[in-house]
Amino acid sequence: MRIFGYRKRKRGVASVLGILIMVGILITSILPTFIYVNEVNNYYDRTVVDLKITDNERSQENLEVYAYGHNETSVDVFIVNRAPLGSNISRIWVMNKTLQNVWIFNSTNRPDLPLYLGAAEQTTLRLDFTDINEVGNSYNIEVTTERGNKFSSTTNPLTYTPEGTWQTGTTEFQIQVIVQSNQGQDRYLIQIFGPESHYDFVDSTTVQGMFFSIFSVPQAGQYNITVHNIKSGSYLVGNMTRILTWIYPSTYCQFDDT
Numbered sequence: 001m002r003i004f005g006y007r008k009r010k011r012g013v014a015s016v017l018g019i020l021i022m023v024g025i026l027i028t029s030i031l032p033t034f035i036y037v038n039e040v041n042n043y044y045d046r047t048v049v050d051l052k053i054t055d056n057e058r059s060q061e062n063l064e065v066y067a068y069g070h071n072e073t074s075v076d077v078f079i080v081n082r083a084p085l086g087s088n089i090s091r092i093w094v095m096n097k098t099l100q101n102v103w104i105f106n107s108t109n110r111p112d113l114p115l116y117l118g119a120a121e122q123t124t125l126r127l128d129f130t131d132i133n134e135v136g137n138s139y140n141i142e143v144t145t146e147r148g149n150k151f152s153s154t155t156n157p158l159t160y161t162p163e164g165t166w167q168t169g170t171t172e173f174q175i176q177v178i179v180q181s182n183q184g185q186d187r188y189l190i191q192i193f194g195p196e197s198h199y200d201f202v203d204s205t206t207v208q209g210m211f212f213s214i215f216s217v218p219q220a221g222q223y224n225i226t227v228h229n230i231k232s233g234s235y236l237v238g239n240m241t242r243i244l245t246w247i248y249p250s251t252y253c254q255f256d257d258t
Helices: 002-060
Strands: 063-071 074-081 087-096 101-105 115-117 122-128 138-145 150-152 158-160 174-181 188-193 198-203 209-216 222-229 243-245 250-257
Touching: 063 138, 063 150, 063 158, 063 174, 074 087, 074 138, 087 122, 115 122, 174 188, 174 222, 188 209
Parallel strands: 174 250
Antiparallel strands: 063 074, 074 122, 087 101, 087 115, 087 138, 138 150, 138 158, 174 209, 188 198, 188 222, 222 243
């Protein structure tokens, strides 16, 4: 009886050891696999969330771009961020529609790029057209952000004419008014006197650095433009003649309030 009981106890110990070995195998093989699969799932979920956030931010980007000639060798690109989030401007593309050439302004040839533009902020980038500009050629200008969006200039295409002026591509009769200002919180009364009547535009946009507005008028002709700073009471004098002969559908007049 004693020998039988000893063998029985020995078989019980062997069973317990077998179970412990099986549990050890499960812990060392299946558990790491489970942890790995769980980490992969978490990484996938985070990636999906990040992509959704990126797509949402990309869809919210909204830049207004206006390109206009500064002089015969340079073009100013005025950019306003209309989105509720900031954008990084990474490149400016200049495409010669006439010769099918493309120039890229980026961090390799412009130290101010990439440029961060916060919500409701605005900036002006001056492009050197010394090696680009040719009389009679037309150019499309686009701004690219780091999120991959492209925004074309409202004034595309921009053409340098034999008369030494820049013609914008709009087919409407428009006057583009640019105000250089460092005054800050200002409002401007812009008065445009035309052949038959005059038009008053009050723009309540606060400006600092540069302010850009486009005004449509009903017909071609000669227009007298004045800009009145409502806050200070001063009238601004433009660097172009106020009497504009409309050779082209759109022209611009720049005023200094600095």
